[in-house]
Amino acid sequence: WQEISEGTTEKRVAMGRLQTRATEESLRNYVNGTWRDTNGSDGQAVVNPATGETITHVPFSDRDDIDAAVAQASEAFETWSATPVEERIQPLFRLKTLLEDHQEEIAETLVDEHGKTRGEAMGELRRGIENVEVACGIPSMMQDGTLENAAPNIDESAVRHPVGVYAAVTPFNFPGMIPLWFLPYAVATGNAFILKPSEQAPMTAELIFELIDEADFPDGVVQLLHGSVDTVNTILEHDGIEGVSFVGSTPVAKHVYETAAANGKRVQAQGGAKNHAIVTESADVEYAAEKIFSAACACSGERCLALDIAVVEDAVYDEFADAVVAQAEAATLGYGLDDETTIGPLISAEHEERVRGYMDDGEAEGAEVLYDGRDTAVEGYEDGNFLGPVVFGDVTVEMTIQREEIFGPVLGLIRASDFDEAVETVNSSRFGNAASLFTDSGYKANRFKSEVDAGNLGVNVGTVAPMAFFHFGGAKDSFFGDLHAQGEDAIKFYTDETVYIERWPDQ
Ligand code: NAD
Numbered sequence: 001w002q003e004i005s006e007g008t009t010e011k012r013v014a015m016g017r018l019q020t021r022a023t024e025e026s027l028r029n030y031v032n033g034t035w036r037d038t039n040g041s042d043g044q045a046v047v048n049p050a051t052g053e054t055i056t057h058v059p060f061s062d063r064d065d066i067d068a069a070v071a072q073a074s075e076a077f078e079t080w081s082a083t084p085v086e087e088r089i090q091p092l093f094r095l096k097t098l099l100e101d102h103q104e105e106i107a108e109t110l111v112d113e114h115g116k117t118r119g120e121a122m123g124e125l126r127r128g129i130e131n132v133e134v135a136c137g138i139p140s141m142m143q144d145g146t147l148e149n150a151a152p153n154i155d156e157s158a159v160r161h162p163v164g165v166y167a168a169v170t171p172f173n174f175p176g177m178i179p180l181w182f183l184p185y186a187v188a189t190g191n192a193f194i195l196k197p198s199e200q201a202p203m204t205a206e207l208i209f210e211l212i213d214e215a216d217f218p219d220g221v222v223q224l225l226h227g228s229v230d231t232v233n234t235i236l237e238h239d240g241i242e243g244v245s246f247v248g249s250t251p252v253a254k255h256v257y258e259t260a261a262a263n264g265k266r267v268q269a270q271g272g273a274k275n276h277a278i279v280t281e282s283a284d285v286e287y288a289a290e291k292i293f294s295a296a297c298a299c300s301g302e303r304c305l306a307l308d309i310a311v312v313e314d315a316v317y318d319e320f321a322d323a324v325v326a327q328a329e330a331a332t333l334g335y336g337l338d339d340e341t342t343i344g345p346l347i348s349a350e351h352e353e354r355v356r357g358y359m360d361d362g363e364a365e366g367a368e369v370l371y372d373g374r375d376t377a378v379e380g381y382e383d384g385n386f387l388g389p390v391v392f393g394d395v396t397v398e399m400t401i402q403r404e405e406i407f408g409p410v411l412g413l414i415r416a417s418d419f420d421e422a423v424e425t426v427n428s429s430r431f432g433n434a435a436s437l438f439t440d441s442g443y444k445a446n447r448f449k450s451e452v453d454a455g456n457l458g459v460n461v462g463t464v465a466p467m468a469f470f471h472f473g474g475a476k477d478s479f480f481g482d483l484h485a486q487g488e489d490a491i492k493f494y495t496d497e498t499v500y501i502e503r504w505p506d507q
Contacts, residue, residue, distance in 0.1 A: 001107075026057040027202055027226055029065060030209045032072040033219030037225065039064045045353035049115035049345040050335040051368055058202045061227040063234055070222045070240035073165040073192035076220025081190040082160040083218075085139045089188055094215040096132045099125065099208070106207045110176050111336035112455075113201045115344040115385070116299045118276060118337055121176065128180035130468040131486060132143070135184030141491050160495035162190030163266075164242035167235045169256065171248040172347055173302045182245045182474065185490035187221055191242075194223045196235060200347055202226055217416050236260045239404070243493065245268065245485065247304075250405075250431075250477050257480035258474045268481040268493055270304070270473055272405040273433035276426040277307040278448065280419060280439040281315040287322030288438035291462030295436070296411040297331065298387050298463070300346050301355075307461050309395065309402055311414045311422040321370055321393055321413055323429065328371040328389045334378050338365075340347030343409055345378075345385040352385040355408030359390050362401040364430055367392040397428055405431070419444055423451050432475030434464040455479060 016276050026043065028035045040062035045054040061069075075265045080088070089414040098132035099106070107121035114121070125483050128352035134141075144158035168182040197205035211225045225231060235241060237257040243266040246256040253271030260267040277292045279285070288310075295307035312320045334341035346352045348361025356374065363369060373388020387408060394401050395412035402412060426435050436458035437448040458464035466486070483493040 013188040022240040025060050027206055028059075028204075029061060029064075029069070029226060030222075030224040031069045031220075032076075032223070032485050033213070038062065040227070040231075042228070043226075044228070046113055046201070046203060048112050049347055050112075050381050050384040050386075055112060056203065058199050058226050060199070061225045061231045065225060066231065066238060068328070069194055069225050070165055071237055072220040073223055074240050076218060077162070077164055077192040079193060079226055080187075080218060080221050080315065084261045085142065085188075085190070088125045088190060089136050090213040091217045092132055092136050092184055092188055095184075095211060096129060096136065096213040099129050099132065102207070102211060103129075106176060106204060108337060109207055110204045111395050112342070113203045114172065114175060115347060116302075116336050117341050117344055118339075119346075120299050121166070121336070124174050127465070127468070128177040131180045132184045134468040134487070138185075138188035138491070141488070142495065144497065145162050146361045149441045150447050150501075153505070154416040154501060156499060158497055158499045161495055162188070163193045163494065163496050165194065165240055166243045166245070166494065167194040167196060167241050168245040169232050169235065169248070170198055170205075171441055172198035173304070174207065175204035175297065178247050179208065181485040182490070183222065183246070187217065187487075189404070189491060189494040191494055194224075194235070194241070196225050196227055196231055198496060199228045201308070217463040229433070232256070233259070233275055236265075237263050241265060244269075245493070246270065247485075248272075253480055254506045261407055266493065268473070268483055269479070270485065271478050271480065272431065273304045273306070273474060273478050274309070274346070274403070274405050274429050274431040275305060275307045275434045275436075275454070276429065277310045277436045277438060278416075278419070278422045278426060279312040279320055280300065280422075280437070280441060280444055281441035284314065284440070285319045286323055287318050287460075289320055291334055291438070291460075292436075293324050293327035293411060295462035297328075297343055297409040300344055300387070301409040302347060302407050302449065303463075305409070305465055305472075307434070307462065307464075308406060308410055308435055309412045309414060311416050311425050313416050313418065313422065316416050317413070321391075324391055324411060324413070328373060331373070332387055333373070333376050333386050333388050335381055343389065345381075346387055346408060347385070347425050349385050350477075355387055355406055355410070357402055358404070358408065359410060361384060362390070362392045362395070362399065362410070362412070365399045365401070366394070366396075367399060367401065368394045370413070397425055403429070403432050419447070423448065426452050426454075431455050432479035434458065434474070436461055455484070
């Protein structure tokens with residue numbers, strides 16, 4: 001400590017504090033600018049999915065913890081909402097710099113609790129930081145319209161106001177990025193904000209909150225509550241919370257949407273996905289195979305944008321199948337901090353079993369196994385949740401692996417006799433998060449953009465993830481609500497709009 005505080009950067013101070021706590025028995029909440037133990041008695045171990053070792057323990061906040069956090073947030077809101085916008089963005093500028101300075105250490109913790117590779121962790125943090133950058137532009141983005149002489153001698157103007165206390169409930173698969181889809185916009189627009197991160201990967205959020213502490217937000221404006229199902233359900237019904245953002249699986253997204261709305265809150269709930277790629281006969285097949293395999297298996301397939309079904313026009317089907325198998329053969333399963341690793345472990349032993357179950361279903365329902373990585377061993381990590389990629393051929397629309405979200409390193413290939421059939425297959429999905437087309441045909445690209453029903457459509461792009469200045473969200477069973485995360489939608493979600501109608505007659 002002496003050495004840290006005397007000689008070196010604040011970066012080591014922040015990381016030292018977190019690592020001390022993380023190697024102790026339990027994580028803590030961050031409420032009213034201080035770190036607090038929870039009242040709740042429940043909790044669970046946080047396990048490194050590569051080694052099977054327990055890293056720390058995450059407690060579950062109870063009703064008293066939530067009441068205290070909401071009360072502090074409500075009090076902070078009174079002052080924060082009246083603070084000039086230019087002042088409100090200053091802690092965000094500091095947070096951006098702190099996140100960049102600490103990106104590598106955060107990425108290492110993220111790898112240890114989640115399993116993805118270092119590069120993937122660095123990439124997701126970059127996308128998170130991008131949202132902080134965009135939210136720093138709130139003084140311009142929050143402006144609304146004004147019209148002189150809207151009616152005789154009447155001027156009208158619309159103004160956006162902050163609303164109150166918001167909460168976000170986030171999933172395990174992007175523990176660094178997804179909290180930042182919400183937090184920066186909520187506070188920049190003048191609200192108070194409570195994050196409930198995934199109990200499966202809660203340490204990254206603690207690190208980010210170490211930096212939030214250093215960025216000097218006023219006490220109570222940004223708070224962290226650890227917890228699980230009961231914590232979420234208490235949040236959904238809490239009178240002091242005005243709105244909820246949710247990202248997670250479809251059944252829970254639906255439950256969150258219905259419960260929060262029934263309790264009078266505004267809500268945006270992003271759910272699960274099943275994303276298709278179409279490869280047309282004029283596509284660059286090698287390029288498409290590289291992008292699609294990566295989009296299917298990056299982050300071990302644990303991505304809501306995983307393109308895990310490729311619908312391939314007959315003329316290039318065999319060539320594409322050979323090219324994706326070559327990609328699978330070149331993949332290296334391993335611990336995410338080892339440089340050669342391209343695919344890390346799955347989040348938990350239970351999830352590994354679930355994904356293996358889907359792989360078995362694929363075989364039992366008649367798909368052809370083109371590449372089978374199921375038995376790949378990772379030396380030195382025998383207790384990890386490792387599962388190598390599987391590529392299936394001759395998948396049909398009825399098969400379980402085509403209909404359900406797998407969230408593992410699986411790629412299924414469907415033969416399509418023509419483009420019409422390919423589009424029909426994509427649109428038969430109940431999900432609508434993303435789809436991507438690989439082609440050399442502008443005509444097919446235009447048809448794809450107008451005919452395919454999904455929130456994010458890519459053309460010759462593997463991972464169909466919009467930049468932070470565009471909104472991000474799906475359609476059909478992948479999204480419940482109307483205003484999505486990021487961009488202009490975030491500003492609307494976190495503000496109320498009032499219209500002023502003014503006439504000033506000559507007295
Ligand atoms: P999950 O639904 O199990 O959990 C998400 C959050 O909800 C967690 O914080 C958890 O504590 C809470 N939760 C879980 N069960 C609950 C219940 N019954 N009642 C109330 N709260 C509950 O999701 P996950 O496994 O952490 O994440 C993976 C899922 O998230 C996948 O389906 C993936 O597609 C989806 N996801 C979607 C997007 C998107 O933008 N659409 C992005 C990332 C992940």
